[in-house]
Amino acid sequence: MAKETGRKMIAQNKKARHDYHILDTYEAGLVLTGTEVKSLRLGRASLVDGFGQLDGGEAWLHNVHIPEYTQGTWTNHAARRKRKMLLHRSEIDKLAQKSQESGHTIVPLALYFKEGRVKVEIALAKGKKEYDKRQTLREKQDRREADRAMSAARRRRRD
16 A cells, blocks of 8 residues: 555634634644544544643543544444544643643644644634634735735736
């Protein structure tokens, strides 16, 4: 069997970038069972309610939904079980120190295959206030309108 190369996206948490200020990102491996990997190969997962937690010097990923593998038998996994994240000790220590600060949390941003292994991109994040969310949407809309106006001006210039 040929070795997989590159990065194949499984799931993204687009809502996290809307709800949080992303301060720092980390790439972590996941400890999974066989049926979880098979289900992920079908491209089915949801990071919407997921969060990270540090417990006893270990990093855990909670509430990430990986549906049961359809061809699985009694060995199938629980869809929302907590899963251990594999990080270096220094990364865990940094996360532990920074996540103790008020308003900081660990959120999953993306779940993907990297060279055949399942990885999760997690972020140290700080929650946005409602006015921050509106400001972000306004900036995004202004950028989109400016790009549209610039491309229309380029088209008129070419004609």
